[in-house]
Every structure is written in structure tokens, then in C-alpha cells.
Amino acid sequence: MNAAALALLIHSLAAASFSPYLPSVEAALECVDESAFTPVDLNKVNFRYIPKCRFQMPVRAQTTLDMMRAPDEPRPYRHGTHQGSDIYGLPYGEPVYPIAPGVVLRVDRAYVPMKTEYRQKLLERCRETQATPGGEGAPEDPDYGDILDALRGRQVWIYHGRNERGEAAVSIYAHLSAVGQIQPLQPVDADTVIGHVGHSGTSHENKAEHWTPETHLHFELYIGGRYWRPLRLGKKPSAERIEAARRQVLLTFAPVRANP
Numbered sequence: 001m002n003a004a005a006l007a008l009l010i011h012s013l014a015a016a017s018f019s020p021y022l023p024s025v026e027a028a029l030e031c032v033d034e035s036a037f038t039p040v041d042l043n044k045v046n047f048r049y050i051p052k053c054r055f056q057m058p059v060r061a062q063t064t065l066d067m068m069r070a071p072d073e074p075r076p077y078r079h080g081t082h083q084g085s086d087i088y089g090l091p092y093g094e095p096v097y098p099i100a101p102g103v104v105l106r107v108d109r110a111y112v113p114m115k116t117e118y119r120q121k122l123l124e125r126c127r128e129t130q131a132t133p134g135g136e137g138a139p140e141d142p143d144y145g146d147i148l149d150a151l152r153g154r155q156v157w158i159y160h161g162r163n164e165r166g167e168a169a170v171s172i173y174a175h176l177s178a179v180g181q182i183q184p185l186q187p188v189d190a191d192t193v194i195g196h197v198g199h200s201g202t203s204h205e206n207k208a209e210h211w212t213p214e215t216h217l218h219f220e221l222y223i224g225g226r227y228w229r230p231l232r233l234g235k236k237p238s239a240e241r242i243e244a245a246r247r248q249v250l251l252t253f254a255p256v257r258a259n260p
């Protein structure tokens with residue numbers, strides 16, 4: 001198999017799905033050359049003390065609590081749970097960096113925006129099933145497939161290595177306006193621009209304006225096929241509990257100073 005075919009395979013496998021679809025990601029990961037990059041020391045990672053791992057914020061703009069949304073917050077518009085962190089208040093096109101060095105698993109270079117009516121149908125299906133098909137614990141939709149994946153818009157996925165239990169760490173960057181000059185299986189470091197902030201996959205996807213109130217970066221971290229959450233928030237978390245979770249996100253991803 002040549003490099004281009006392998007890259008295509010990786011893309012299609014990785015795009016297939018995640019949590020219910022972990023075998024596909026595992027298959028994609030088997031193609032990764034582990035010697036091509038320096039993995040994060042994932043042996044220090046567990047769900048209780050992830051800050052030791054020194055992940056970095058994926059944007060260099062200063063990130064404050066009021067810009068955040070944390071993993072595990074309820075997402076009523078799609079009857080699901082937030083599986084990652086949001087950073088609002090960013091300029092459209094702001095560069096996005098990986099949270100740690102790794103290898104590119106997925107790049108949505110040929111992304112096609114969703115029609116508004118199609119997105120409405122996806123959300124209708126979420127309402128009917130009272131879940132987001134494709135999200136953790138929710139099977140894919142028989143007609144529309146992985147709806148959570150579609151709602152993430154244009155994405156980049158990066159593999160960061162494994163912990164001592166052999167669990168792979170993968171990060172996902174969503175709603176991008178464009179992807180960086182990267183290819184599947186390419187090693188990236190903390191300074192590689194992997195994409196640009198946008199609002200693809202959101203209700204403002206087809207707006208003519210570049211910046212809209214929906215413009216934000218959504219990023220997720222998976223370890224062993226489960227999304228990382230600093231706190232379990234449950235169905236109806238208090239405002240205090242949500243704020244505590246958002247604070248934990250800020251503590252986990254170290255800020256990186258803007259380039260001079």
C-alpha cells in the first residue's frame with residue numbers, strides 16, 4: 001500500500017467513529033510509527049491527576065474562565081453531554097495548536113458544510129432518541145450515522161501515545177474554519193499550526209460573516225476511548241459545580257504565551 005492509500009485508509013478509519021467505534025481508531029493507530037515522534041509521558045496520566053502531563057492550551061490567546069465550557073456539561077440542544085472543552089471569544093481564523101506532540105490521524109481537508117435543513121434533521125433525531133447518536137454511550141443513528149461527529153464540523157485528530165495500560169490518547173479539534181498544512185500520519189509538535197478557529201458544524205455554519213457568536217474552538221481529549229472529564233457533572237449540575245469543572249480545564253492545559 002502506498003503512502004497516499006494508507007493516508008486515505010487512516011482518514012476513513014479514524015473518521016468512522018470513536019467510542020462505540022473504538023476498534024476503528026485502534027486499527028488506524030496500528031499504522032502509526034511510534035518512533036516518528038516523542039510521545040507525552042502518558043504513564044503519568046490518569047483521570048485524577050492529568051495536570052502532571054503538561055498539556056498545553058490549543059490556542060495562544062489568553063483563555064479565561066468566562067470563555068470556557070467544560071467536558072460533561074449538559075448540551076440540551078442535542079440531548080447529550082459535552083464531550084470536550086470550548087473556548088469562546090476567539091477571533092475567526094485564530095491558529096490552533098495540538099495540546100501535545102503527536103501524529104495526525106485525521107484531517108478534514110475536503111469538508112463540505114452541512115445544509116441548514118440537514119442539520120435540523122440531525123437535531124430532530126437527537127430529540128427523538130433523547131441522546132446524540134455517536135456520542136459516548138449512544139449508538140450511531142441507523143439513517144444518519146454518527147451525528148455527534150457531523151455536529152463537530154471540520155476536524156483534526158491527533159494521537160499522542162499510550163499510557164502503561166496501553167490506552168491511546170487522542171485529541172480532537174472541532175468547528176475549524178480551515179485545517180493546517182498537515183497530512184495524516186505526519187508528526188506534529190506543540191508549535192505546528194493544525195487548524196484555524198471557526199464555526200463549522202454549528203448553527204452559524206452557513207452565515208456569510210466570518211466571526212459570529214458561535215465562533216469557538218471545541219477540543220476533546222480521549223484516553224482509552226473515553227472522553228476526559230475533570231469532574232463528573234451528571235444531568236443537572238449546579239452552577240458552582242460547572243465553574244469548578246471549567247477551572248479544572250484551565251489548570252490542566254497550560255497557557256502558552258503568544259508569539260512575540
Ligand SMILES: [Zn+2]
Binds near residue numbers: 069084217218219
Ligand atoms: Zn463544544
